[in-house]
Amino acid sequence: MAIKEIMKKPITIKQDDEIYDLIKLLRTHKISGVPVLDADNYLVGMVSESDVIRALVVQDSDINLIAPSPLDLVELPLKTIFKMDEYRKEINEALKTKVSEIMTTEVIYITLDSSISDAATIMADKKINRLPVVNNGVLEGIITRGDLMEELI
Template identity: 25%
Template sequence: MTILQQVLRDKGHDVFSVGPDNTVLDAIQLMADKNVGSLVVLNEGILVGIVTERHYARNVFLKGRSSPKTKVGDIMSTRVVYVTPDHTVDEAMALMTEKAVRHLPVMEGEELVGIISIGDLVKSTISSQRFVIEQLERYITR
C-alpha cells in the first residue's frame, strides 16, 4: 500500500503559498504561473488556510467582486483538512471524497511538508495498478 511520503518523494515537496493579506489577483496569477489549482495560505510561516480556483469562482467572480481589491483572507477556507506523510493513498482519497476537496496539505507535526492533489493520487494509483498487472503477466507467462 502506497503512503503519501512515497507520493511526495516522486512528485516533490514544492508548496506554493500566499498570505491572507495578498490580493486574490496575486493568488490567481501565482496559480496560473505555477499551473496549480490551490495555494496554502501562510501567516508568519503558519498554515492558516487554503485558497483554490473554486474559492475564486464562487466567492469573487460569481459575486462580482474585484480581484485586485479582495484579500485572500476574505475568501480562503480556514478549516483546512490535512494528512500526514504516513497516510495511505486510499485514506487520502477517501478523505478528499468525504470532505469534497481536491487538495490536501501534508503536515508533519507543525511543519508543512507538501501538498497533494487528487491528480497526484490518481497517478499513484494507476502506477501501482500497472505494476501489479505487469507482475501478474510475468507470472502467467512463465
C-alpha cells in the same frame, strides 16, 4: 505506501497577499488552488479558483433586460457604459482583497505518516481536490487527485 513518498512540494500563498497575486500564481502554475500560510509559515487555510470567483462576482439589480420600456432602450447604452465603469472599479477594488478574507479556514489535512489509501478516502469522502500534508502545523507537502491517479498507472 506512505504519503510522504508521493507528496509534492506545495506552491503556496501568504494570507496577507491580495487576490490579484493569487490569480497570477494560479495561472502561472496552471493550478486551481493552494495552501495559505501565515507569516510564520504555518498552514492557516486553503484557497481555490472558486473562492476567487465568489469574491469577484458583481451583481446588479438595476439592469433589467426583460421587456425594457422604450425609455430604457434609449437609456440602456448610457447605463451600460456607466455600469461597466462601476464594475471595473469594483473588480479592481476586489482584486486588492486579502487572501485571508476569502480562504477556507477549516482545512482538512493529513500527516506525514498517513497512507495513500488514507488520502484517497479523505479526498473522496470530503470531495476535495488537494490535501495538504502537515507536521505540527507546518506544511510539509501536498497531494492532489492527480498525484493519486499517477500512482495507479
